Amino acid sequence: MKDSLRVAIIMGGIALGVASFGQKYLPTPVLPAPAASSVLDGLSAADARSLRDFYAAMADIVVRDGKAPSPVCVTTFDLRNRHKQALQMAFVQTSMVGKYAGLGDKLDAYLLQAVGALDVPLVAENREAAAKAFAAIR
């Protein structure tokens, strides 16, 4: 799809949303989230393996953290921040940073869709959803 057509569709959606729900509510336009299997498309085999291993570890960590007497992450916002910090520690000053245009956007869009966009307490259900979402990045 051409970019101009995509923009026209999004703007049309916003206009329709405003018309439907009045001025108080302006829905956030969200581009479709990529499927987990396509997040790593276009990466070299080595880079894809690095990210896959990283997210496999995240999947394990989020489950084990939930079983701890005092979990480190108690809200989705905590998990979001720990995820970001872990990415920084794992990949800062590596060739991965800035190497693939749109990779960060794809990961963010995918995780917002798969784990959730609400800042709410982490309970068994959304921990499990997070673990599955992380593990599916491969």
Add this chain to the structure above:
Amino acid sequence: MSGEEFSALYDEADIVSLYDGGFIGSYCDPDDTRKLMAQLPQPLFGDSLFGDGKGKLSLAYKAVVVFEKQAGRNPYDEVQTTGDCVSHCVRGAADVARANDPDIKTDSDWVDRTATEPLYGARGHGGQGASCSQIIRWAHLSGGLMLRKNYADLSLDLTRYNAATGIRWGTSGVPANVTSEAAKHSIKTISLVTTWQQARDAIANGYGLACCSDVGFGKQRDAMGMLYPSGSWSHAMQWHGADDTHSDGCRFAVQNSWGFNWVSGPKVHDQPEGSFWISQSAAQRMIDAGGTYAVSNVVGFPRRQLKDWGAKEVLG
């Protein structure tokens, strides 16, 4: 109402029989509701959080269970012993909003169960039962919330539920010093909910729902943890879960304040004792009574939303 009824305290079985028999624990006063709406900056919940709970399983009670256990309590174990269901319901909704606030942990002096007595005491009359709009107005505009603890400075021990305190204040009014203390932690925003979608979206964002209606229910949950309308209860109950993952409509988790023994049958999604799920149509029927309020512990109903997961900032 006779003097005997005025001071009546009941056991668990009596309470159930009373409500089944037509006892009026809660009532929606349309005139007072209109007056309340005129006092509110956001009288109607409207489309504030439109669609946030669509297609999702939202279990706001999970955070309350954690919250209560951290305070050393058995979640949802308080059984009303008089016609103070509205205060139990509003308390429950307020605690949902607080327990689901990601920032509440920064306010360490305010992490325990809310007491019901001041809320019931604010009903503005003797006898039993209460107007939903009256109680929730007090919690929002003139009074507020107090915890289950000993307020030694006020010579008021709210550590354990004692319905007699709220009963007594019905006629005399809540003492001024108690009202002032409660007002330090008022319910910051209340808005009338008019559709099941609004209820779903409020719960998905971790806000509480206090519902007064005259819809009664059976007492045997089915395999899906559900009860269905049966008879009439002039009753107030909080809603703390929404399940919009089924093709036959959104279901809502309702918490009763009659203890754990009045209802039996299977439970789902670790729902708390004493709770049940209802259908979308039953939910809308209850909302149509005009006494369902969304409750927020902050100003407005901000979407508790993450903008990203930080990958863009790190990887570009």
